[in-house]
Amino acid sequence: MCPLCTLDDPERVVREGRHWRVKHNRAPYKGLSLHLVIFAKTHIDSPAELSVEAKAEYFDLVLWAQREFNIPGCGVIMRLGDTRYHGGSIPEHLHGQIMVPDGTVPVEKIFYQERA
Ligand SMILES: [Zn+2]
Numbered sequence: 001m002c003p004l005c006t007l008d009d010p011e012r013v014v015r016e017g018r019h020w021r022v023k024h025n026r027a028p029y030k031g032l033s034l035h036l037v038i039f040a041k042t043h044i045d046s047p048a049e050l051s052v053e054a055k056a057e058y059f060d061l062v063l064w065a066q067r068e069f070n071i072p073g074c075g076v077i078m079r080l081g082d083t084r085y086h087g088g089s090i091p092e093h094l095h096g097q098i099m100v101p102d103g104t105v106p107v108e109k110i111f112y113q114e115r116a
Contacts, residue, residue: 014036019058022064031105
């Protein structure tokens with residue numbers, strides 16, 4: 001069963017829109033002061049399945065989080081489709097992550113890999 005559909009940690013939800021929920025990641029990465037997950041309220045795995053309104057709401061929620069948590073800068077990623085291609089642990093449920101480094105780990109180690 002998909003953990004984002006069952007939502008067994010509703011206490012972590014900090015915002016709910018019409019198409020998305022925002023919650024604190026249950027297992028935040030090392031070196032982050034804030035790690036939010038923005039996930040579709042329905043089990044979809046591609047942005048192609050989103051309405052124009054839903055696409056806009058995603059970025060409205062990113063901007064809401066930036067204001068709400070006084071985020072001076074962050075990384076925003078999106079995971080979709082086959083986990084073999086995005087490394088996440090949640091298969092086939094479209095979700096994004098807002099990651100704010102806390103300065104204890106070099107930011108390059110969080111967001112960058114060695115270039116090919
Ligand atoms: Zn799901």
